[in-house]
Amino acid sequence: MKYEINLGAWNRIFAVPAAVVDDHLKLAGSAQLKVLLWVLRHAGTMNEAETIGKALGLSRADVCDAMQYWTEAGLLVADDGTLTPPAAEPAPPPKAADVPAPSPAAEVEKPVQPAPPATPPSEEPADPKPRRTLRPRQLSTLEVTERINGTDEIRYMIDAAESIFARPLTTPEMGALVNLHDWDGLPSDVIIMIIQYALSNGKCNMSYIEKMAVSWAAEGINTHEKAEAKVRWLDERNAAWNRISRLFGIEKRPPSAAESEAVTRWITEWKFTDDMLREAYNRCVDSTGKVKFNYINKILERWFKQNLRTLQDVRAENERKPEKTTSDARPAGKPQAPAKDQSYDLDDFEKMTLYEDLIPQ
Secondary structure: OOOOOOHHHHOOOOOOOHHHHHHHOOOOOHHHHHHHHHHHHOOOOOOOHHHHHHHHOOOHHHHHHHHHHHHHOOOOEOOOOOEOOOOOOOOOOOOHHHOOOOOHHHHHHOOOOOOOOOOOOOOOOOOOOOOOOOOOOOOOHHHHHHHHHHOHHHHHHHHHHHHHHOOOOOHHHHHHHHHHHHOOOOOHHHHHHHHHHHHHOOOOOHHHHHHHHHHHHHOOOOOHHHHHHHHHHHHHHHHHHHHHHHHHOOOOOOOOHHHHHHHHHHHHHOOOOHHHHHHHHHHHHHHHOOOOHHHHHHHHHHHHHOOOOOHHHHHHHHHHOOOOOHHHHOOOOOOOOOOOOOOOOHHHHHHHHOOOOOOOO
16 A cells, blocks of 8 residues: 655645744643644734634633733734844943043043942841742743743642643743742642642632632741641531531531631530530520521530530430529519520520620621
């Protein structure tokens, strides 16, 4: 069997710069490659972003982002006709022959300045880089490329992030990760753990990941061991809230900070069983008609301090509580209030109401 080239499609070809494959094939996204190929195919014609987007099935924002990428890379011409160079090279120093020699008059008129006195070096040299208070700017495509190609740790972080996302990262996303490493001082493995944790909780956007990473950096979570401890703590809080939501029939919603702290204490510190948690919930609803976390917290706190660990303990404690006599319960001459079966006295109830504003509902 013989094979030959089918020149039908080869009769219409266009050139692609080698730099696209050598430097940008890994970094550029699918939308950016589509836009570049379309522009190269229609070389010599000017087209608006809407026209390109309609031809490729992309939004105008995606087309503009892709054009900006290739403009910064130096492969496309901007609207004003200028070409963005890949990098600015410093001007060479002037040669000695190019520097004009001073005139004799200038040498005479120039006053002689005394040499500054020598100062001993300080024991602790000052930091030449003052601490910045604002977030760093978004890195350009060339800056991101230089960091990835120049540092193995950065390249590993980007590769791992793309593997977790199961897609190529955009330039702003890669720049955000580089800033978290360079600016916030987080190691690559910690950043990868944050990405994994965020995606495991359904948070697949970079803004959420960046916010969490900045918070971790402010807390000093900058080692693999500290990051593992933080993840375990977050998992415990989430598990505690999910358990309470199931027992109390609470609709799916994120808890407030005070609610999360309270339910984590009930389960991880006080270690109450489901029966005890449900009993506290029932007493709260029977007395108030709704779920009040501060009310439940006071019931559970009293049981914990009295070492009441089971429902049998609570019922036995209620049976041991002496009933108030008529003379103790009301002043002379006033009608006796009807008796009511409750697991705590009125003094306890009044104390509970003092804490109603401590835990938001």
